[in-house]
Amino acid sequence: MPNLLETQHAFLRAIVTRDTVAVTEQIADGIFTPAERLDVYRNTFLSVLTNALRISFPAVHTLVGEEFFESAAQYFVEAEPPHCAYLNAYGAGFADFLAQFAPAAGLPYLADVARLEWAVNGALHAEDVPPLEAEALADIANVPPERVTFIPHPSVKLLLPDYPARKIWHAVIAEDDAALSAIDLSNGPEWLLIERGANGVEVTALAKSEWRFAYALCAGESLASAMNAVPDRNISLFLARHIAAGRFIGFRLSGYQEMTP
């Protein structure tokens, strides 16, 4: 008699890889065949996960159509089923999957749009944390910038797509066919900042230097290091703008070795 772990692993294989041999032996007889019964569970597995992807990637779904999306989703779901029951976090690998999915080769911008949608999805569900206030700047005004690092709000993501992903995504979401057909695909890259503000998720195309400054700070580099990344720029303005937009939730001051004579 199989133990519970064996039964569950056999069921797992039947659902994800369609290898139903082991679990079929364990299913009691009745008026339906084991295959007919397993189909019910397999259909739910596919439809629930396809739906989760449809919700997280609505622009990709619109760009490729329902039939293509369902087919691509089925391949993805079998190759990369979820590892936890929190389905808002399911689909991290979908953009990379689309990038190597041969039937999607005719849409070279698709993976970039998927990456943007994944960042939007992450921003939508990120934890609620109060942002740093503007007064914080006064606290660090006299601190050497190499001692200061910032903690980004969990909803903040920075992307550098090769293709004009934001323009495409925006045109699809707004159902603006005219704008969509006017897009020049060679008009990349874009320097994007995705965040959840008071009014919902925002996707902003920043100037390159402002993006690089934000990228450095969000990666945990010191203020001094971020300043070095964008010499000859108005750092105070950049920092004030980022803080006013609520992109940081705190800062850390590190100790440093005092050189003593």
Place this chain on the structure above:
Amino acid sequence: MLNARQAPSPSAARYERRSIPVGAGIGLRFPHHKFVAETRPEVAWFEVHTENYMGGGTPLRYLENIRRDYPISLHGVGLSLGSAERLDRAHLKRVRDVAARIEPGLLSEHLSWSIAGGIYLADLLPLPMTEEALDVVCWHVDEVQDALGRKILAENPSSYLQFAHSTIPEWEFLRAVAERTGCGILCDVNNIYVSACNHGWDASAYLAALPKTAVEEIHLAGHAVKEINGRFLRIDDHGSRVSPEVWRLYEEALARFGCVPTLIEWDTNIPDFTVLQEEAFQAERALRWVEEHCHAQPA
């Protein structure tokens, strides 16, 4: 040194304490968030899927808003109480965090499993009804009740297959889980009906086997009848009105258990809110009738 204002401590009570009343509640789904938040309809209580309110942002904000005026029950699908493996502790923490934010009147999960080999199969899968599976479920229910610091309810599943090596009828299994762990039972009358049709069980005998005092909530929902090569399988799809047979079984359940908070569940092809209110109203009528005529009290 860290300078960041913290979110309000989850341990401080944030709302008026609201237990789930003995009345008809409605399963609150995203399409109705705005309507409920803005118009405050007359509904005794709401239940939501716990997993939909993990993480931050708009859904949780709506739920917190609605919680100010309505009792809320949390109904989870992701803990996988029947997995032979360890519980997903990160998921357990997420459940605990939602419960801390919302302070629900009831919190429930399913007598099923969804995770094997670290993979979440996105469905409520059938358990072999064995002594080993009973031990596993009781182990996990104990763990969850300890971690959450409260009693949970276990819901009977709908199922489309049975295992040849099962030794315990499902109704005995559920009874044993409640007796051994002290958890409550969420009696899904539609699931009893669906499984009874699919497996040739006696639905009335199922009800009769459940310990009266353990049943703290009832679910009602619609199901689909699927024709497969001339035979009919009932599928618990929560996509339609409660069927007449299930209303009759519900009346039988009330006669046995007394009046119990009853939830109208509708998850697919979600209708106008008024349709859900009509279903809830029908459940209320049944509850009031039993209250007046049976004087049925839990033993």
